[in-house]
Amino acid sequence: MTLPEESIAAGSAKLAIRDVSKTFQTGRRSIRALDHVTLHVGEGEFVCLVGPSGCGKSTLLNIIAGLETPDAGTVLTEGEPIRGPGRDRMVMFQGSALFPWLDVLDNVMFGLKLKPGLTSAERKEVALYYLELVGLEGFLHANIHELSGGMKQRVALARAMAPNPRVLLMDEPFAALDALTREQLYGDLQRIWQERRKTIVFVTHNVREAACLGDRVVLFSPHPGRVREEFKVPLPRPRDINSVGLAEYSTLIMRALKGHLREPEVGE
Amino acid sequence: MKRVLTAVLFFAALVAAWQIVYRARIWSPVLLPGPGQVARYLWDTTFAASRPGPGGAAVPNADRWQLFLAIGVTMKRLLAGYLIGLALGLPLGLLTARFRPVRDTLGILALGLQGLPSVCWVPLALLWFHQSEGAMLFVVVMGTVWSVILATETGVRNVDPIYVRAARTMGSRWLHIWVKVIMPASLPFIVGGMKQGWAFAWRSLMAAEIFVTILTGFGLGQLLHYGRELNAMDQVIGIMVVIVLIGLLTDKILFSPWEAYLHRRWGTAR
Numbered sequence: 001m002t003l004p005e006e007s008i009a010a011g012s013a014k015l016a017i018r019d020v021s022k023t024f025q026t027g028r029r030s031i032r033a034l035d036h037v038t039l040h041v042g043e044g045e046f047v048c049l050v051g052p053s054g055c056g057k058s059t060l061l062n063i064i065a066g067l068e069t070p071d072a073g074t075v076l077t078e079g080e081p082i083r084g085p086g087r088d089r090m091v092m093f094q095g096s097a098l099f100p101w102l103d104v105l106d107n108v109m110f111g112l113k114l115k116p117g118l119t120s121a122e123r124k125e126v127a128l129y130y131l132e133l134v135g136l137e138g139f140l141h142a143n144i145h146e147l148s149g150g151m152k153q154r155v156a157l158a159r160a161m162a163p164n165p166r167v168l169l170m171d172e173p174f175a176a177l178d179a180l181t182r183e184q185l186y187g188d189l190q191r192i193w194q195e196r197r198k199t200i201v202f203v204t205h206n207v208r209e210a211a212c213l214g215d216r217v218v219l220f221s222p223h224p225g226r227v228r229e230e231f232k233v234p235l236p237r238p239r240d241i242n243s244v245g246l247a248e249y250s251t252l253i254m255r256a257l258k259g260h261l262r263e264p265e266v267g268e
Numbered sequence: 269m270k271r272v273l274t275a276v277l278f279f280a281a282l283v284a285a286w287q288i289v290y291r292a293r294i295w296s297p298v299l300l301p302g303p304g305q306v307a308r309y310l311w312d313t314t315f316a317a318s319r320p321g322p323g324g325a326a327v328p329n330a331d332r333w334q335l336f337l338a339i340g341v342t343m344k345r346l347l348a349g350y351l352i353g354l355a356l357g358l359p360l361g362l363l364t365a366r367f368r369p370v371r372d373t374l375g376i377l378a379l380g381l382q383g384l385p386s387v388c389w390v391p392l393a394l395l396w397f398h399q400s401e402g403a404m405l406f407v408v409v410m411g412t413v414w415s416v417i418l419a420t421e422t423g424v425r426n427v428d429p430i431y432v433r434a435a436r437t438m439g440s441r442w443l444h445i446w447v448k449v450i451m452p453a454s455l456p457f458i459v460g461g462m463k464q465g466w467a468f469a470w471r472s473l474m475a476a477e478i479f480v481t482i483l484t485g486f487g488l489g490q491l492l493h494y495g496r497e498l499n500a501m502d503q504v505i506g507i508m509v510v511i512v513l514i515g516l517l518t519d520k521i522l523f524s525p526w527e528a529y530l531h532r533r534w535g536t537a538r
Contacts, residue, residue, distance in 0.1 A: 067433055085436045097434040100534045101452040110448075111438035145535030163438065 012199040013078045013088060013166035015041040015064060020073030022059055032224030033059040034070070039218060039227060044197045048214035050207055050253070052261065056225025057203045061169050064201060065091045077167065087115060090165040094172040096152040098144045104131070104155050105140040111163040130158040133192060150181035157189070161196065170202045174209065183241055186212055190238045207257065211250040212241045219253070221260045228260045301502040306509065309502040310335065334491075335510065341485035342473065343514075345401070349408025350469040357413045357465065358458070361420020362446075371421070378417040386411030386472035390479045401484055404476045411472025412465045419461020423454030456534060459526045466522065470515060488514075 022034040033056040041047050049057040062068040064075055066085040075082045077089065090111070098107050108127040112118065118126070131137050134154040144152065153173055160168060174182045190213065193200060204210050210217045217231040231253055235245055283303050290302035297305075312319055313335035321327030364375045389410045390403075397403035427450050435449045451458075477489020488507055495503035 065437055067436065085439070087439050089437070091434070091437045093430055093434060095430060097428075097430045099431060099434075099449070099452070101455065110435070110440075114439040114444070143533050143535070145533075159438075 012044040012197055014043045014045075015039075015167060015199065015201070016074075016076040016079075017041075017060070017064070018074050018076070020060070020063060020070045020075060022056070022063065022068070022070050034063075035224035035226050037073070037225065037227055041199055041201060044199055046193060046200045046202065046213060046215045048202045048204060048210035048217045049220060050204060050210045050217055050257065051220030051225075052205060052222055054225075055220035055222035057220050058171055059225065061091070061171050061201060061203050064167070065089055065169050067091075087111070087163045088165050089167040089169060090160040090163060092153070092156050092160045092168065092170045092173045094175055096149075096156040098152055098155055098159070100144045103141045103143060104136065104147070107144070107155055108159045108162050111159060115163050126164075127158075127162055130162045131155075133161070133195075134158045134188065148181070149177050150185060153177065153185065154188075157192070161192075161198070166199060168198045168200045170200065172204055173202075175204070175206070182209075186241050187238065189213065194237065207254045208241060208246070208250040211235075211246055211253060212239050217253055219257055219260060229256055231256075298499065299501060301505065305502040306506045309500075309506040310510070313506075334486075338486050338488050338491050339510070339514070342477065342487035342489070345404055345408065345477075345485075345487060346469055346473050349405050349473065350412055350466060352405070353409050353412025353416055353465055353469060354462065356409070357416025357461075358420055360413075361417040361461075362424060364417060365421040365424035374417070375421065378414045378421075381410070382414035382418055386468065387475035387479070389472070390475060393476070394480065399480055399482045401482070403480050404473070404482075407476040407480075408469050408472045411475075412469040415468050416461050416465040419464055420454070420458055423457025423461065424450055426457060427453040456530050459523065459530065463519075463523050466518065467515075470518075474511065 017037060017039040020034055020037045021032075024031045024033055031054075033054075035056075037056070037060060039047075039060075049060065051057050059068065063070050064082065066082050066089065082089075099110065102110065105124075105127055108131060109123060112123040112126055115123075128137065128140075131140065134157050136151065136154050136158065139147070139151065144155075147155065156173070174185055177185070186209070202210070202213055207217075211231075211233055214233055217233060218227055219229045219231075220226065221228045233249065235249060239246055286303050290297070290300060294300075312329060313331045314333065316329045316332060318326040319329045360374060360378075363370045364378070365371070386407060389407045393403040393406045393410075397406055431449050431453050432445055435445050440449065473487075474489045474492075477487040478493045481490060481493065488511055492504060492507045492511075495501070495507060
């Protein structure tokens, strides 16, 4: 393989989220999306943020991505404060956000073309490498609207991985897929994560999905968005979403989540 | 093939109905000439080398090529006005979409003036530019530019913000976002706007040519106008048929390839 070493070298970064708060104004009401949230993510760790809608988990992801700025608190990658979006943190969105005016290969090339220090031949090689990793080497010149939902998310994964970020941010990437496709992607994502060793922050409202994918599951509660509890998932990998052990463990998390939703914290 | 056949049958039936009404002599043939007379007019102003003169002897046809010359004159005016309209409308539309103060000023002006039928510009153009090519160009540009501004603005403002967010995370910034994301993302709207602009330019020019009588070039609108002056209904209807055909053809030649591309790439409706 003649790929530029830097482009596929495994590498990850740790994240430190300290005392982050964020309030949105909608009309006359103000919504406290995040309230003094502190969270540490280790190098190469797979962390799932779980909670009902409105708990601020997506807001936190956008803040880590640099697409939004917190009202208070700091977010550090490798000890450096985040200033806007950066190639070291790539995002995978729920709606894939692929560009319909480009074909599959050019979508993956988009981020690579913005990465300095690569020849165009190297860029193409890197793009092909990641498209092969997600199993889409046969669809290089397909149009986006011709792909199934699962294939779109595979392209989105390849596009996010191609510039070789140190952190991968995933915002409910599988929420709109059918169960069968989703199960397949759980397997693929675990395999790719073990191969590539990225730090992954994965937002979902599906507890079972979180338990299947994450090293750690962080529970959020809404109004205001707060971290309520953390679970270190003790199950061996690769995990099967349908296994009994996983079902039992996610029941445990589910019960905790429901408990937090029922009894609001003192002082609210 | 079946679709072509349907279309051919439909138009053949239309011409046949016309011929029947003409034959029934419900209206004077001066007011309603038959399809044959209109075809004769079209032939005489295009390819006919000679026509029957007094006493049955063929004389050289002075009107030969007249229609083609008129089409040439009209298309030149149309293209000039349309291109100026696009060159002004596209950038102004981008600015309108991007900057709120521009939207609150130029945007409202464009919305208002787009609703003004372009023929309303003719009196003003005549006083400012007199009977000149400039007056004609002015009317066409005024008829085109506002709708192009509005279509471009709509296109840009309808770009899903997630595309811009995704591009930003991949390291895309200002100019790169505009050129590589917002412009291509709004392409379906912009092509729609260009098409609408073309239709408006075409209508404006016909209005201008009918009312602005000048000697620097005899366009289709002017032929139409003189057809009325001379009570030559075959000329009036013939020119109208030509105008309709040109509209259909330009749509197929100018815009169908774009729409086919968008359909293939984006999966948008054809």
